[in-house]
Amino acid sequence: MSTNRETSHDMRDSDIALLLADAADEVEIGIAPYQAVLRGGRRRRARRWAVAAATALVLAGSSATLAVAGLPGGDGGQVATQPLVPVDADPSRVLQTTLATGTDQGSKWRVLIDVWSAPRDEKQAEAQRAAMALRGETPPDAHNASDLIGKITYFVYRGYGDKTTKIMENTVPASDTMTGTDLISGSLPLRPDAKADVRLVIGYIAKTAQRVNCTWTNETATVVEKAGSATGTDVPAIRSAAGSPYNWFVCVAPKGTEYKTAEVIG
């Protein structure tokens, strides 16, 4: 218990402290359920994405149009632009990368990421927030523009047909990195109107990771590898995204099956 309190309890209230201590003893402590905490924590990591998706559905009205304006036309076979990672990118200019494209039941789909570089000072942060607002993007958990200083903000979008949905958003320190087999992935339906049919997997991994194994509920798997300079976005691959400290991958489960796991295997 702390001793350097700036305001001590009134001594008259020490009886309350004693009673609380006594009452607290009534709880059965048990053994810390470490494994359950671990499982729950991992589920939460994955669920973050689903929450972002749900939020995005609400926001879609404001963000979709602007996001679509930035979408490449994409015939499903475009070559991914090799993203530049600017050393000193203008924080008020968005860096957009196409992570994947494809066709599902005759509808074109794509996954895009918008990355905003870290502002260095309040002025840059203000300019960045204004530029984000023009695109219908609101940085999560940034109450003041100064909350963005030194941090990268990104938004991931799923486009399906003519509907675009924000599926992930986060603000992370510019120094954030992932290492080894670290992986954070989320899964959600490929079709925006689907309640189930969770086939789309998007994740980010260390820059050094070479291969990701996505497994599906029918016990089959898809391995994605680092994209080469000529790998089209319709080929599932690990890609760098301009301005992002991580590499990204997108997997799509074959029709009739759903996401089960994703892990870095090399």
Place this chain on the structure above:
Amino acid sequence: MGDRKQARDEEFQSFVIGRWPRLMRTAFLLTGEQHAAEDLVQSTLEQAYVAWRRVGSADDPEAYVRRVMINAHARKHRRKLREFLARGDDSGLVREIADTGDRIAQADDRSALLTALAQLPPRQREAVVLRYWEDLTETQTAEAMGCSVGSVKSNAAKGIAKLRAIPGLADMATQGGRK
């Protein structure tokens, strides 16, 4: 690189095991119920796990975890607590003063205090538990609750005043006391 992850996992595991008893006691005072307390601590630690890379290297991971717990309590456990109270002990605050020195009577004392505590508005309960059980300073309490020091003072004072309205509290304090 894999070693770093393993070290982080080990660090988190030792944090969970080391802090579990105290977190459980705090959660019990906040929620007034065993299972709600377990749920609260577990979900708090799950959130800490997600952010552990950042939290574990911070100066005071405990402060972060406390903040998460208070937020989670405020968000999720109010309704649960009300439900619990609705079907709970109906002797409430008007029970007779129990004989002391008796284990059953002592359990009744605890129960009366827990019931009274649970009937406080959540912010008052949080302020009382953090100040008088966790023994945090007003500043630390304000950080954990995400409010001003003035708000902590006011919530704690109101909470204590309501607890003092429990008939026989003074007797409980002198005779029930800490084990």
